[in-house]
Amino acid sequence: MTETALRTDNPVAGAPVARTVFVMTVTGLLVVGQMYLVLPLLPAMAQDWHTTATAATWTATSFGFAYAAGFLITGPLSDLYGRRRVVVTGLGVLAVATVAAAFATALPAMIVCRIVQGVGAAGFSPAALAYLSERIPPARRSLAVTCLVTAMVAATVTGQLVAQALAGIAGWRGVFWFNAGFVAVLAFSLRLVMLPDLRRRSADALGVFFSxxxxxxxxxxxxxxxxxxxxxxxxxxxxxxxxxxxxxxxxxxxxxxxxxxxxxxxxxxxxxxxxxxxxxxxxxxxxxxxxxxxxxxxxxxxxxxxxxxxxxxxxxxxxxxxxxxxxxxxxxxxxxxxxxxxxxxxxxxxxxxxxxxxxxxxxxxxxxxxxxxxxxxxxxxxxxxxxxxxxxxxxxxxxxxxxxxxxxxxx
Known part of the structure; x- marks a missing residue:
């Protein structure tokens, strides 16, 4: 995004560092973990749907493509409409789609749910990183961004760990129920923790992005x-x-x-x-x-x-x-x-x-x-x-x- 594409009409206020970094780090673990949590669940889901574990791998692929492609849209949208609005809306979509995934009775239905999950999850990462870069005081900014990026990388393992542990207690559907509730709680928490969005005048942020x-x-x-x-x-x-x-x-x-x-x-x-x-x-x-x-x-x-x-x-x-x-x-x-x-x-x-x-x-x-x-x-x-x-x-x-x-x- 070019520096001239977006201008703010109000000064940037500093966000409270400790609680902002804590809630965003936990959210990063959970959101990115959604992609990987299906890996230990593949055999159980395949058995329920009378398909193969190989076919069930599309539950990971469909989320991943939607999540990756969503970045190309949600980043510019957060420039247009504000970081907090895009983050909270995206997490809301993710929570609803995760509930729907818990009810999936066949692989095609789960793939649709996973695509919607990926689109919702994409509302978090670009907007959250931009928010930290804008709102955390310079002296603490590097630490804040490092914590979030490290959480996203760690989620590649923690997402699998939590899913496998929960599946042993509540089954694979219970994994999605738990994640839906946790996502909803974090969406509400970020709505409270993140500062109000900056008022912006935009010169076609999407056009600037693709140019x-x-x-x-x-x-x-x-x-x-x-x-x-x-x-x-x-x-x-x-x-x-x-x-x-x-x-x-x-x-x-x-x-x-x-x-x-x-x-x-x-x-x-x-x-x-x-x-x-x-x-x-x-x-x-x-x-x-x-x-x-x-x-x-x-x-x-x-x-x-x-x-x-x-x-x-x-x-x-x-x-x-x-x-x-x-x-x-x-x-x-x-x-x-x-x-x-x-x-x-x-x-x-x-x-x-x-x-x-x-x-x-x-x-x-x-x-x-x-x-x-x-x-x-x-x-x-x-x-x-x-x-x-x-x-x-x-x-x-x-x-x-x-x-x-x-x-x-x-x-």
Whole structure:
């Protein structure tokens, strides 16, 4: 979004930091977790609907595509109508769709519910990040944004953990009932915590957004980053889906073992923000390429071994999750820098690529599942290496494109 596209008619007031960051962090965990909570529920849902777990993976893909595409709309809408209004409205839509999902009696009905869920969930992330950037005092702003982004990354694991734990108590439908209630509570909380929306005069925010998008897609370094980003969450979701559906018998037949596997990766996610000062010493594109490339050890080793013990799977997945978690924060910041005044459009496109890849992950596993666990994991390895190559190519271009030198003339 260009800086001249939106103007406010009133001064920006500072938001209360502690309660704003707390409620938004919890909301980020829950909202992003909606995409991943179906992964441990696939066998139970498939059994109820008399279909296959492979077909049920469309419940993850449909949400993911709607969520990713929604970013391209809800960001500009929050510029037009206000951050709080878009956040609360989106969460309201998400809550209603989640209730409907609990009543779904067939896969097609659930897919419709998941699409509506994704559209509603998309109202949160872009508007919330913009709100923190506008309303949190500069001295605390970086911490606030880091907390929210870390929560969104951690949700890739916590969403699965909570869903699997709740399913053991209340069944898969109970998972959706719980989430619907929690979303409604958080929508009400954010309505109280977020400051009233700024009054804005807009010069066609949607038009400015899409005009900026066209310009950004002419820059080779950004195109390479966006294409590389498709692989990041794509391989992450594909790995957990493969382990859930086709993994070693000790995992596939034991929900407790899968729960422990997911939980064992949480420390890796929590540690990344504390390592930020060390990771920042490496260029974002090079860091992302190295992390993604070295993370390929996990699917390669598991694929070669074929039927690894649970302890080996846990250790390798811990490494894998840590590597994936290293990729995104630096790239998000770099994309913003390279996008210049079109920062909003640039970051929205990057986030869209991440989530589009996550949506394709389950379908990759479904398409290859008939060829066996090893074939799936070796394909995941290939996708990771392709993403690594794209990010290395972006790193080669970055010295000529970063820091605004040639880009200044193109903005």
């Amino acid at each position: 900026s998008t066209r310009r950004l897609l002419t820059r080779p370094v950004l195109i390479l980053i966006y294409l590389g980003a498709l692989s990041v969450l794509g391989v992450f979701v594909a790995m957990y889906t493969a382990l859930q559906l086709y993994g070693p018998p000790a995992l596939v037949g034991d929900p407790g073992a899968m729960l422990a596997l997911r939980a064992s990766s949480l420390p890796a996610l929590v540690a990344i923000p504390f390592l930020a000062s060390v990771l920042d010493r490496v260029r974002p594109t090079l860091r992302a390429a190295l992390a993604l490339g070295t993370g390929v050890v996990t699917p390669l080793v598991l694929g070669v071994v074929g039927d690894p013990p649970a302890v080996m799977v846990g250790g390798l997945m811990f490494l894998f999750v840590a590597k994936i978690a290293m990729v995104s924060p630096g790239l998000t910041e770099l994309v913003g820098q390279l996008s210049g005044q079109a920062r909003g459009a640039g970051v929205a496109l990057y986030t869209f690529a991440l989530l589009a890849g996550a949506s394709l992950g389950p379908q990759l596993v479904s398409a290859l599942g008939g060829h066996g666990f090893t074939a799936v994991l070796l394909t995941i390895s290939g996708v990771q290496l392709a993403g690594t190559a794209l990010l290395l190519a972006a790193d080669r271009l970055r010295p000529r494109a970063a820091d605004g030198r040639p880009d200044r003339g193109r903005r």
